[in-house]
Amino acid sequence: MAPLDPHSYTDSSHPLTKRVDLSLFLDFDSKTILGSATLHLSHVHTGEFYLDTRTLRISSIVGPSDEPLQYTLDDAQPIKGSLLRVTLAKHTSFKVVYATDPCASALQWLDPPQTAGKKLPYILTQCQAIHARSIFPCQDTPLARIEYSAKVNVPKEMKVVMSAAHVGRSAPSSGEANSACEESRWLMEGRIVEYFNMEQTIPPYLFAMAAGDIVHAELSARSRVYTEPCELEGAANEFAGTEAMMQQGEALFGPYAWERLDLLVLPPSFPYGGMENPRMVFLTPTVIVGDKSGVQVVAHELAHSWTGNLITNATNDDFWLNEGFTTYAERRIVEALEGEERACLHIGLGWTGLKEEMERFKERPEFTKLKTNQEGVDPDEIYSQVPYEKGFHFLWRLEAEFGRAAFDDFLKKYISTFRFTSITTETFLQFLKDHFLGIEDKIDLDVWVYQPGIPADAIEPKSTILQRVLALAEGFNSGQRISEEDAVSWQALEWQIYLENLPKKLHAERISELNERFHFSENHNWEIKVAFLTIAAFSGYETCFPAIESALHSVGRMKYLRPLYSGLLQSSSDAKELARRVFADARHKYHPIAQSVVQGLLQKFDQ
Incomplete structure (x- = not known):
């Protein structure tokens, strides 16, 4: 027993x-x-x-x-x-x-x-x-x-x-x-x-x-979008390409096993970007921005239909089997539909997030491993991008070593072998070794799976657009500014990468300059808005406190709550007081999972 x-x-x-x-x-x-x-x-x-x-x-x-x-x-x-x-x-x-x-x-x-x-x-x-x-x-x-x-x-x-x-x-x-x-x-x-x-x-x-x-609109013969009535038209337009994504997923990973892929756009209190529930994916309304830039979330939840739902991690210690594979599959779908350059931007954004998570868990390196030991640990407490992004980079490294054609063949055999089962990391590794004989002589599996940190042979993403955005972010403090040509040509993803690669703390005049020129605090894209407001929170920039307060009252997505509350709590005394007051007023709007996470941040930083 x-x-x-x-x-x-x-x-x-x-x-x-x-x-x-x-x-x-x-x-x-x-x-x-x-x-x-x-x-x-x-x-x-x-x-x-x-x-x-x-x-x-x-x-x-x-x-x-x-x-x-x-x-x-x-x-x-x-x-x-x-x-x-x-x-x-x-x-x-x-x-x-x-x-x-x-x-x-x-x-x-x-x-x-x-x-x-x-x-x-x-x-x-x-x-x-x-x-x-x-x-x-x-x-x-x-x-x-x-x-x-x-x-x-x-x-x-x-x-x-x-x-x-x-x-x-x-x-x-x-x-x-x-x-x-x-x-x-x-x-x-x-x-x-x-x-x-x-x-x-x-x-x-x-x-x-x-x-x-709740009402719905048809997207295709096997897909609908469900929302409250006032959100239906915008959601149907935003997710009109769902069937094309499904077909691309099938081309890459085999037949879709769940009959339908319906989407439910929830009220803004939903704590995640999306949840891959079979047949009825749950989505945050923050992905509906009118330019289809949020459909990457749908691509991720769709990819779970093969990696996560069809093959599931045995325990939360093996969570990377869900999210690492799904992040890889999502980016393959994005690449097929939007091109290699756009997919590389997604990889670049994830690379930045992975490095930030390494810093977040520097005192708890166990949770920078792929295979973790979570005995006595609440999985909500240590939820992070590590299983997503380090898992992706492990699989990307395998693809680079053996070639895409060989790795695609491996993926299809993996999915067909373990469909409708829940497996451990060790089961996956044995299947990997049996398929790619001698892999241990080419890739140190122990370092990738069982050791903390980012392995030395991880592949750093590179593309012309990505390098341009990163160079501008790196040169911000030395006076490099975004040109009018860049400002016109950049899409939401470029802006998000730029903002997330700026220093977390900036002088007030720098923040003011950015906001006066680009109006980030009023942006309708939540990824861009929160990336900017996070800088304002960490910097204690009081001019943006009303916008931060409004954001914290408007959504319950933990991807946004965590950095905004963390920034306020690590800033000025006025910022800490704002965090305490807003949480007291807004907590009833958050899902219980999000309430618990923010409460943990208050206990950690507000001492």
């Missing part, structure tokens, strides 16, 4: 769950879900069976004939939550009746004023990395891949979407209510039930649901 995953109570001697059937009553008044989860196991089990939970209130647990089963809910641990022990006797299935907590870490309940349309309340989920356990009891490890079904009871004016096939929508029926919800409540007038089924196996962190004032 031993744990399978440092972030889960799942025991190696227990059968894995193969399917979960959910019944969910969404109560927007109490901000809770009254639910039941019927778990179907891979084989019969007798004795204690372990499940992960976080802040769930368990009402009862019964077997297939509704016979009561004994259970114990242990005290909560800070990272894993509470271990639920269920006593089984030759069971292959059982049902847990429960309710979620209003502060469930995976759930964000939004009141109408917090939405774009301000008409209806809204709920969204974010289960990565270990938050599915706050929605339903489960073996919350990527090793426990599940199918699932769900019936979701909501007010009839709402639309529900999930990372599953939509089966139907009808009025509530007698006998459907789960034991956590009285039938009279389930059958209340003004409610509707939406039905979903997911037949492909996914890790629990890819369970996803949202409900609110």
Whole structure:
């Protein structure tokens, strides 16, 4: 008996769950879900069976004939939550009746004023990395891949979407209510039930649901975009090229296995740029800027359809298998659609971010490795670009060593061999060695995978445009300025690279000069705006404090929150006070995951 995953109570001697059937009553008044989860196991089990939970209130647990089963809910641990022990006797299935907590870490309940349309309340989920356990009891490890079904009871004016096939929508029926919800409540007038089924196996962190004032527009025969009504036209225009990206992904990596790729543009509180939930990708509205510069996020989430969703990291220690491969695949898609020069700009931006992460973790070098040891560590706390960018550079180094044609052949065999499985780094390395015989004599795999830092043989990106942008950024303090020709020709990516390569702290007159000329603080592209405001935050430039405050109130994407709060907290006393005050006022707008991250920054820097 031993744990399978440092972030889960799942025991190696227990059968894995193969399917979960959910019944969910969404109560927007109490901000809770009254639910039941019927778990179907891979084989019969007798004795204690372990499940992960976080802040769930368990009402009862019964077997297939509704016979009561004994259970114990242990005290909560800070990272894993509470271990639920269920006593089984030759069971292959059982049902847990429960309710979620209003502060469930995976759930964000939004009141109408917090939405774009301000008409209806809204709920969204974010289960990565270990938050599915706050929605339903489960073996919350990527090793426990599940199918699932769900019936979701909501007010009839709402639309529900999930990372599953939509089966139907009808009025509530007698006998459907789960034991956590009285039938009279389930059958209340003004409610509707939406039905979903997911037949492909996914890790629990890819369970996803949202409900609110949601409409959609068709993008292609196998793709739609869903948003609130007022956002629909802009989103449909921004993501019109989704089908072309899908076709390019299939050309590179093989058939698309998930039938549909629908996109949901969420309210601005969503904590990530995108989340690769199968069949229903979640996206931040900050990628909709009108010039299609944000579609790279869609390319990344699409790439996850092969690398991450189809082949998944076994535990968060192997997270680079998801994000390193997906960053590589994303850039291959971008290169095919936009050309090698544009792809190189993306690589250059990532290279800058990777070097910044090395500085961020200089006191914790364990988290600059690809294969990490996260025992006793909250994965949200150490989330970074390292698995994305160092993972990408490892694969890019392999491609350079063996040639693109040979590496493409390897990728296709890798995907076809391990599809619908969750694997360890060691499994990947053995497959790599078997395919490229003698690779250890050409590339030091130990240095790349198990050692901290950026290996000496990592390839630094180079292109004409990239070198021009970097040279101008490097020469800023010595008086080099952007020419009118550059200013007219640069796209959003060039501006972002330029700003992110400037010194983090600049004199007030330099910041003023930049903003007066280019109006960065008012830019509609959030990547450009936040890159500039981060400089202002670290520099304590008070003229931009209102713009920083507005930004922190407007979005909950952690990519923006982290640098802005970090900058303020490492700047002047007035800047620190601004950070404290804004967080106190805005925290209710952030997803619980983002709240926790910002709280951690306050504790780290505000001492």
